[in-house]
Amino acid sequence: MTVDQITAPAPADVESGGTRRKRRRVVVPLVLVAAIGGAAAWGTTRPWEPRGSVAEQPLLSHGVVAVEQGSLSSSIQVLGTLGYDAPTSVVASGRGTFTALPAVGSVVKAGGRLYEVDGRPVVLMTGIRPLWRDLGPGVTDGPDVEQLKRNLIRLGHADGLGLTVDEKFAKGTATAVKRWQKSLGVKQTGTVALGTVVMLPQAGVRLHKVGAQLGSPVGASPVLTVTSTHLVAVVQPADNQLSRFKPDGKVVVRLAEGGTVQGRIRSLIRGGGADGEEGDGGPGGSGGGQHKTTVTIVLDDQRDVRRAGPSSVTVNVVGDTAADALIVPVTALLALDGGGYGVKVVSGTTTRLVKVQLGLVADARAQISGAVKRGDQVVIPK
Known part of the structure; x- marks a missing residue:
C-alpha cells in the first residue's frame, strides 16, 4: 500500500467580530491500492466462463494441482465387435x-x-x-x-x-x-x-x-x-470421431479375454452390413446402424483372435503423442485478453499469472510450456 501526503492550501482568512482567524495548513492523505498479482497486467478469463466476466470467484471455489511431467496421447477408444469377414x-x-x-x-x-x-x-x-x-x-x-x-x-x-x-x-x-x-x-x-x-x-x-x-x-x-475364415473387427464410431479413422490407419484392438492385437483400417462404409443387409453393423450383424458409418479393421495376427472368436472388442485409435510433456488439467488454463493462455502459479501465499504455450490437448489434459516446471502448484476450480 502506498500513501502519498499532499499539502493543500487552507481557505482564505475570515474575519468575524473583529477576530482574525489564523491560517491553517491541512494535510489530506490519499490512499492508492496496489494491484494484487499479475492479473492487473493481463486481463484473464477462464475459457469456460463468459469473456465479459470481471468478478473473481471466491477463494473457497478454487483448489490447486501440481504440474505433471509425462506422456500425453490423443488416442480414442471405441467399442466394437469381432466377427468373420466378407459374408x-x-x-x-x-x-x-x-x-x-x-x-x-x-x-x-x-x-x-x-x-x-x-x-x-x-x-x-x-x-x-x-x-x-x-x-x-x-x-x-x-x-x-x-x-x-x-x-x-x-x-x-x-x-x-x-x-x-x-x-x-x-x-x-x-x-x-x-x-x-x-x-x-x-x-x-x-x-x-x-x-x-x-x-x-x-x-x-x-x-x-x-x-x-x-x-x-x-x-x-x-x-x-x-x-x-478370417476375423475382423468392426466399429461404428460417432460422427465426431470419424475424422480419427483414416484408410490404412493403424489401430490397437483389445480383446475381451485380454491381450491386444495390431490392426489396420481397411474400409469405411456408410450404412453397410452383413449378409448384404443395410445397416446391420457388418460381420455379426448387430442391427440398428442404418445411418452410421461401419469401419472394418483387418487384424495382423489371426491366431490370437481365433482363440477369442466372435466377441466384443475395444478399438484404440492412436493419435498424436507428446513425450516428456508438462501437463495440467484444461481447467487450469486461463484465456488471456490479448490472446493465448496462462496459468496461475501458487507462490507462497500469493499467485502469479504465467503465460504459457499450449501444445497437445487430450482427455481433459493439456500440454504446456513456459516459465513453469514439474511440481509447480497451479490454481484450478474446485
Missing part, C-alpha cells in the same frame, strides 16, 4: 433336390464340397465370375474357361499335361476335368455341368448360415451364407 450369399444353379447340407461353423477349402444336389457334390472353386454354362469340349473361348483351368492347375489335376492358363478349352483341359471328377467319385465326362461348381473369391470359407432344407428343391433363394 456372401450362395445361390444354387440348375435343378434338383438338396441331399446334403453343411453344418454351421464348418470350414470348406477350395476343392472341397459345399453341399450336395441329387447325390452329386457341389464343389467350391476360387474365382470372381460365377459359372453360367456347361464347360466342356467345343465350348467357345471365355474368361470362365480360364478361371476353371486356373483352379484345375492349383488343385493338382493338370500335372504333366502342360496346361496353360488361357480361355481355350483344349483336349488337356478335358483330361484335367476327368481327373477332378475321378477324385470326387463321380462320372468322368470331361465336362463341368452347370450347378456342380460354386465360384467364390475366397480360397476357403466358413459356413455362417444355411438357408435351404434337406429335401427341398433348388430355387432362387440363397442356399448358404458363407464368410471368410
Whole structure:
C-alpha cells in the first residue's frame, strides 16, 4: 500500500467580530491500492466462463494441482465387435433336390464340397465370375474357361499335361476335368455341368448360415451364407470421431479375454452390413446402424483372435503423442485478453499469472510450456 501526503492550501482568512482567524495548513492523505498479482497486467478469463466476466470467484471455489511431467496421447477408444469377414450369399444353379447340407461353423477349402444336389457334390472353386454354362469340349473361348483351368492347375489335376492358363478349352483341359471328377467319385465326362461348381473369391470359407432344407428343391433363394475364415473387427464410431479413422490407419484392438492385437483400417462404409443387409453393423450383424458409418479393421495376427472368436472388442485409435510433456488439467488454463493462455502459479501465499504455450490437448489434459516446471502448484476450480 502506498500513501502519498499532499499539502493543500487552507481557505482564505475570515474575519468575524473583529477576530482574525489564523491560517491553517491541512494535510489530506490519499490512499492508492496496489494491484494484487499479475492479473492487473493481463486481463484473464477462464475459457469456460463468459469473456465479459470481471468478478473473481471466491477463494473457497478454487483448489490447486501440481504440474505433471509425462506422456500425453490423443488416442480414442471405441467399442466394437469381432466377427468373420466378407459374408456372401450362395445361390444354387440348375435343378434338383438338396441331399446334403453343411453344418454351421464348418470350414470348406477350395476343392472341397459345399453341399450336395441329387447325390452329386457341389464343389467350391476360387474365382470372381460365377459359372453360367456347361464347360466342356467345343465350348467357345471365355474368361470362365480360364478361371476353371486356373483352379484345375492349383488343385493338382493338370500335372504333366502342360496346361496353360488361357480361355481355350483344349483336349488337356478335358483330361484335367476327368481327373477332378475321378477324385470326387463321380462320372468322368470331361465336362463341368452347370450347378456342380460354386465360384467364390475366397480360397476357403466358413459356413455362417444355411438357408435351404434337406429335401427341398433348388430355387432362387440363397442356399448358404458363407464368410471368410478370417476375423475382423468392426466399429461404428460417432460422427465426431470419424475424422480419427483414416484408410490404412493403424489401430490397437483389445480383446475381451485380454491381450491386444495390431490392426489396420481397411474400409469405411456408410450404412453397410452383413449378409448384404443395410445397416446391420457388418460381420455379426448387430442391427440398428442404418445411418452410421461401419469401419472394418483387418487384424495382423489371426491366431490370437481365433482363440477369442466372435466377441466384443475395444478399438484404440492412436493419435498424436507428446513425450516428456508438462501437463495440467484444461481447467487450469486461463484465456488471456490479448490472446493465448496462462496459468496461475501458487507462490507462497500469493499467485502469479504465467503465460504459457499450449501444445497437445487430450482427455481433459493439456500440454504446456513456459516459465513453469514439474511440481509447480497451479490454481484450478474446485
